[in-house]
Amino acid sequence: MASLVGSRVERKEDKRFLTGKGRYTSDINIANQTYAIFIRSPHARAKIKKIDTSKALKSSGVVDILTGEHIAKDKIGGLIAGWAIRSEDGSEMKCPANPPLAKDSVNFVGDPVAVVFAETLDEAKAAAELVKVDYKVLKAVANLSDAMNSEAIHDGIEKNLCYDWLLGDRQKVKEAFDKADKIIKLDIINNRLIPNAMEPRACVIDYNTASEEITCYTTSQNPHLSRLIMSAFGGVAPENKLRVVAPDVGGGFGSKINLYNEEIVCSWASKKIERPIKWVAERTESFLTDTHGRDHITHAELAVTNDGKFLGFKNETIANLGAYARVFGTVTPTYLFGPCATGVYIMPAAYSNVKAVYTNTAPVDAYRGAGRPEATYTIERIVDKAAMELGIDPIEIRMKNFPTEFPFKQTLVHQVDSGDYIAGLNKAKEMADYDGFAARKKESESRGKLRGIGVTSYFEACGIAPSPVVMMLGCGVGLWESAEVRFNPTGQVTVYTGSHSHGQSHQTTFAQIAADELGVPIENIDVVHGDTDKGTFGMGTYGSRSLTVGGIAIVNACKKIVNKGKKIAAKMLEENPDDVDFKNGEFVVTKSNKKKTIGEVAFASYLPGVRDEVKSPLPEGEEPGLIESSFFDPSNFSFPAGSHICEVEIDPETGRVKLDKYTAVDDFGTIVNPLIVEGQVHGGLAQGIGQALCENAQYDESGQLITASYMDYTMPRADDLPDFNLGFTCTKATTNPLGVKGCGEAGTIAATPTVMNAVINALGGKEISLPATAEKVWNACKELKKSNAKAA
């Protein structure tokens, strides 16, 4: 049987999704359900003086209306930050309470203060309009650059500062800078983004009054983690009385890692009102209340020699946390950001200093890439600036500073186990026809257009684990994954995984892995996930950890199955287990060529006896059945890397940027399914390009989100994108048996700096901020024309 790992197996999910048979949370209806509408603060910052529900309670169809007072009385806990980060001075980070329904104060537009349950959605909406909330409006802190000099928005959190974190050695950096020929300086704003999963958040709660069990169907990337938080911190119900199911989920990009107010409130309320509850966010609610991404202000400096060697790097960043610190909110701008800020380069000295601050805006948390796109943007932009100021080709300066030996001890934290950055960049250079750029630029200029080329080399740390390391760094939980592999007596296999698929195609990828390990046709393998009542635990899908951590748990569980199968086969064949080999689904005794298929072994394991004699195929002490589980906790992160090159053409009359060519060469280690991986790269690129050219979440001074719909928030569309030219190199990860590294974030991480480097290259080095909108580019073109005229 040919290996399935590495084949372009068509997705098992396709039929379901392409024929409209997906089953999403909002497709679920429970008999007798009520409909929830949340009443949200229209102000960015205010004290709640009084909530009057009397009129609304009398409105048609209303079942109940609950407020922050009720939830506080029932001692239901709030939302939490999952990682504890310490400041440079050793003090612990400062986090405000974040009750599921605000009782005393609201801190961003969309902060929920009350919830209406009614017989129909329209009745719930009508009643919600009758709830009177009396606010004392306070001056909002909406601007990140002023936040530390503004009034504290949370009691006891001075300067709105959660932490002032340092990674690296300031003294060593100073010494390196003293030796430098030149210091390159760069100020950047990493623009705020709204994840915009296609499926808005939703939850459907079913409370069983007899068993007292709550079932919460929800749009989550990590149902097990949601249950843990809701139970351990929310106190909604003990874990054994709480089932969390995340059925088909239409995209998350990090925004569905968090457990949100609505899930806690509805789960708690369902028990209180003894009715099922359905809540589905409207798109405006998604804009306002889904966790946002990025939003950094960074000052970076790179110390270089005249011949382009890097000596040292400084990264001073202010990161916006929004109104509250959420699950990955505090780690995204620290350990997921700081260590990667020195990029793929030998950097003798470096530090990252991050001040994370609160503002009266929606909470900011992990968004596809989480910290690593911000880090890569910083280093790759400053490296390009260095190349320009030193008059060195952007590819040459990168090659000069790449490590040539692996493992590579990256400056700040990571021990990168494998990679070949030179091979990747060489391949990208060739695929992009880098050397032909000058001719294409000339041709563009003949049509009055500007053309620019941009290069980025990146690495990322993903496969987020191992537990002892992440817990040492402040994570509140261990980040292993687990799997159970179950043979049915008749030979099909069910794989239970703790990882969750919300677009990643685990049902296909994981089945491919199990098919190879067990020698069972892929059609006979089903993958079950997303239900805390079905199968094993998981810590969630983010940071490209499903395959690298969850997938390996499946591999290991399969290996256990094979080991047990060997013993059973040996007994059945009356041979020594050491003489039995397993290959292509068969246990074979090499010397005698006797064999048993794994199906026969599975069957025998469940029917361990024969008619007319007392005889078992099971060796002494072996239990019946063929089910094994495994927890996997890797010894290190995994480190995908790559080089991307793109070309843009700019119309100086209008400032419009046309992305003309895009080449991505990535090293994801072993690729299980190229079809799925290419899809991941395409999607990631679209999001990274979106950040570079169009996406931008904006609040006004009073804290109102002024990009709260698709009329104002620009998503990238198919006609904004060129055909992508993809290539791969492969150095296998050494920390897992498959050699896989993860591919979920790569496109997003590399695309933003690649596109901006190209735009700025076209503009002759004129800096512009993200995103490169037509007007900004037009202004830069005007300045360029002026300075060119002066020079002439």
Added chain:
Amino acid sequence: MKTFNYHSAKDVKEASKLASSNSAFLAGGMTTLPSMKLGLASYKDIIDIKRIKKISGIKVSGKTVTIGAITKHVEVANSKDVKKAIPSLAALAEGIGDPQVRNRGTIGGSIANNDPAADYPSACIALNAIIHTNNRKINADKFFTGMFETSLKSSEIIEAIEFNIPQKSSYQKLPNPASRYAIVGVYVAKHKTGINVGVTGAKSSVYNDKNLAGALSKNFSSSAIDNVKISTSGINSDIHASAEYRANMIKAFAKKAVDAC
């Protein structure tokens, strides 16, 4: 969305009779329905006019193209007659919104709504359109009176729009990257009787840019526009484009339009 009474009118007369100060006519519903869903608008009565066949369809005579009010954008975009008589008008229709909008939205709905960034009003101005309603004919330059405002009375229904076929014309727009409405859209049309430059997206309502038209009357070439100064006074400014940028884009897109004529 608040509850409302739904009426499907069989003819213009019935529709007009049902109208009140608390009603809305429903053609494609591309603005009315989202506004109602978002709670920005509510009506007691919704009067659906899209089953009135009489006010649909395209007729081309020697000098004019007349398009029924409830004709969908896609029909204008695909019409061989329009493509032949006024290709720029078919191209404009092809560039409105997205396929969903073009298969629902209507020309009458678009101009009755008079969104400051809609495409069709610029065509009406540039092509000396006459708006036929159930009780009068209104010249385009008297029809668009302000932001989302027209000279239509509450019970008045557009039946058709009659466009003059120009000698040359082109519509060029800088679409808002998010909504794909026009940040600036410029419709240049050269008629025997003179030149019009219909500009949309730039001000509170569509207008005929007399300065540009004047310059082009002397010399119909894009270089004639180079020295025209466009003031930023009255020009829209928002998160997508400042007044200065918009003003410059009026010129840039007018030039593109002239070049494309």
